[in-house]
Amino acid sequence: MVLLLFVDLDPGLKALDALGGFFVLRTGVPPCGPLPTLASAWRDPRSGTSEEVYGDPVTFRVRKVAESIRTSEPRVAVSVAQQGLAARFWSVALGAAALCGRLPDLDPELLHWDPDAGAPDDLWLREVRFRPVADLDAVVRAGLLVPLGAALRSRHRVQPALLWGNAGSALAGTVRELDRWALAHGRPDVSGRARTLAGRLLAHPDLSGTLDPGTLRRRSCCLYYRVPGGGVCGDCCFERPPRPAPRRT
Template identity: 75%
Template structure:
């Protein structure tokens, strides 16, 4: 068992900065002004008629990604947008847990999201409240990924297996980045903590069958190969792009 050392979270979560942009979590008030919370994003109606640009953050984001990657069908953009947000959430939480031995409370009501932004300016935490590192599953998987999957599946033709596959792939990617950073900076204990926490997370039924335990290749496809010029991801379940 890896010992988790408890270190106070600093108000700016500054230790996350050196890990890379996906691990950074801004705190305080965004300079652009108020942003919707992820709680609002998970519950907003797609038929909301308010004129605010972010009245429905999920639809806004999917539309933006569709245009950006020239997706020929909506579910490809849904998958790409979903995996990016899952990667941000896992990276922030696992990075903090591995470095600090604690993680900030990422309650969707505290975590503000700019659906028009990119990492690290897409997420802002209004209040830094420490939680034990062992809470990471409830915080990310139950608090974010489950309601995010529910709203996406209610609106788009997208499978639960694909979305949880994205979540598993994103978690494995966060572990790999943390391990690389730990090795490069002589902080091998950080990589050990990340792997220990991830092993517990992958034991949950939602994630346990998402990756091959030996190769860490996905057991579902994220659909990236369907993009114009798209190829296979490094952990793709396919060895060559399928015929359309």
């Protein structure tokens, strides 16, 4: 017999705070002013329907990240910005599912985002409602990562494989964080559920080739090595930063 020890996921989602900063999801109307929903942020600014405080929030965020990490390469800033959001999406959803056995509905029409915040990205869920844990893929991959990738690619020249590699890496990172929390708090059931759910998510064609199945080491690079002083990440496909290609003479 398997004993399921779920923590109650209250309407304010405060139970997630115990897991760490990336798992926090604020609820209600943001008190800091009108923040765009993710759905409005992702709309094509050329449609003429945007009335956001930040103009085009996606472009605003990418530029803010570029300034923060001191890069002049837009695709590097896009990669870092997208991976940060992917980590937040996976953390909130998988954390709730593994710890509480419930999944908050992260509808992009209800999920507010502050493109001017630091890291981790600041998210507010205006209305709390729940969906079955079986909807994890629909909520995060299909509901959030697909439109985020489309919005970024409509504004910047970036390959889908890079973004899906980031998403796979962010999912693996979420599992590792839940493993650490579970070990520290004597909750192997949380770790086990997280790994089982992540395994199902990684079976989708968008994510299935992004990680080595044995080590969860990614098979692509997020380009962080191109950030001044960045080096390679712990799960990078490279052992050391690649050398720049020699200039043609």
